[in-house]
Amino acid sequence: MEFSHDDNNNLPLTKFESMLKTNHVLFFDSEEFENIIHHYLNEGKISLAKKAIKLGLEQHPTSINLKLFKVEIYVFEDKLIQADELLNELYILEPNNEEIYIQKANIFSKKDDHLQAIDVLKKALELTDDAVDVYSLIGMEYLFLDEYEEAKVYFMKCLEEDLEDYSALYNVVYCFDFLNQTEECIEYLNIFLDKNPYCEVAWHQLGIQYFELKKYKKALASFDFAIISDDSFVGAYIERGKVLEKLKRFEDAIESYSITLKLDDPTPYALLRIGACYEKLNNNDLAIQFYEKTLHQDPSLDKGWIAITRFYIKKRNYLKALYFINKAINVDTENVIYWKLYSQINQRLNLYEEAERGYKKTLELGNYELNTWLSRGDLLIKLGEPRAAIYNFEQAIDFYPENAEIEYRLAGLYFTLNEADKGTFHLKNGLKYNGDYTFILDELFPEVIKKVQVKNLLKTNQ
DSSP states (O other): OOOOTTSGGGHHHHHHHHHHHHTOOOOOOHHHHHHHHHHHHHHTOHHHHHHHHHHHHHHOTTOHHHHHHHHHHHHHTTOHHHHHHHHHHHHHHOTTOHHHHHHHHHHHHHTTOHHHHHHHHHHHHHHOSOHHHHHHHHHHHHHHTTOHHHHHHHHHHHHHHOTTOHHHHHHHHHHHHHTTOHHHHHHHHHHHHHHOTTOHHHHHHHHHHHHHTTOHHHHHHHHHHHHHHOTTOHHHHHHHHHHHHHTTOHHHHHHHHHHHHHHSSOOHHHHHHHHHHHHHTTOHHHHHHHHHHHHHHOTTOHHHHHHHHHHHHHTTOHHHHHHHHHHHHHHOTTOHHHHHHHHHHHHHTTOHHHHHHHHHHHHHTTOOOHHHHHHHHHHHHHTTOHHHHHHHHHHHHHHSTTOHHHHHHHHHHHHHTTOHHHHHHHHHHHHHHOGGGTHHHHHHOTTGGGSHHHHHHHHHHO
């Protein structure tokens, strides 16, 4: 029995808490102590649970169940030696008590000895009248071992015993997902739904699997059935909206997302997607309105800042885009995408020093995409900083060896600095890796292309 604050079952709990305040010891039977302890453990009130165990054992020193709660506390506090010793004592008294085996398995699990834990749980399975909990524990131990096929079997056993064990259902789907068994997952969920046709969780998960396979019409039907089963299921409306977007039914998607705003507190994701749908429908005012609502709801949501910035980039309103990306960077200075957008916008505004600074920051944050190196290097060339550009491209070669685009740029830079030997070396490399990229010299180094030595090298390659 669990205590609730809106019925009479909490009388022993009230009495116990009153006793703690007055230090006046009252008597409780062992079952009352068990319920009190169970309540505190569920509430995460460990210190109160420990007090109840201590007082309970003072009044009922032979109670196996109260001692098992003591074991549970030991395990929680990582006092595994004390837990093991007490369990051994209890095993002598009650060798057929499945809870002793479960706690023993818990100790093995804490020690990362999951195979031993499984062996012990299988013994508990022979003794218990409640197999579902033990099946679930075995499944979790197999998950710890990354043995997803075995884990899946035991979570399926849970569902064979209890069709409404949604935790087990989620775990089954998780195993299928990890094993990349989308088709098999769909087959299993359809069989499950034959037995439990109004299970909104199963319909929801089935829709997600169909979405993964881009079977959008089947996904939509699944989410519709999830909503029929539970018309307040926010997750189903969200997923339904995503499918409708894929089907380019943007007005219907807006309607689906909008329902979630009435059912629960508005989620930033729903607001963002509504904004994106309005943008697709060329309703710019409403798009901006919902993007701004998204950011008001969650100022740390990077997708919100990115969406509104890209909106203004598409409209070629670069000053407005710069305003929002600067605000985004103030929220999170370590976001690589923000800095890349910052660089692109500044480049469009011909603010080359700021653009170069953004690319430099992007590289410092570990974004080593080829385009980032090339963009930063080209800006340094434009800013008249050939040595810094050379250093940038030489770093890039470590990540992209034998890359013609980098080699031609280095060749142009060295020839510009009248370091012909190095220029020749890199130009020959560029020609060897890809002769079609010689236009880079034309575009970035028009003076270099006129040099006799460069012309001769290019002719030799033809």
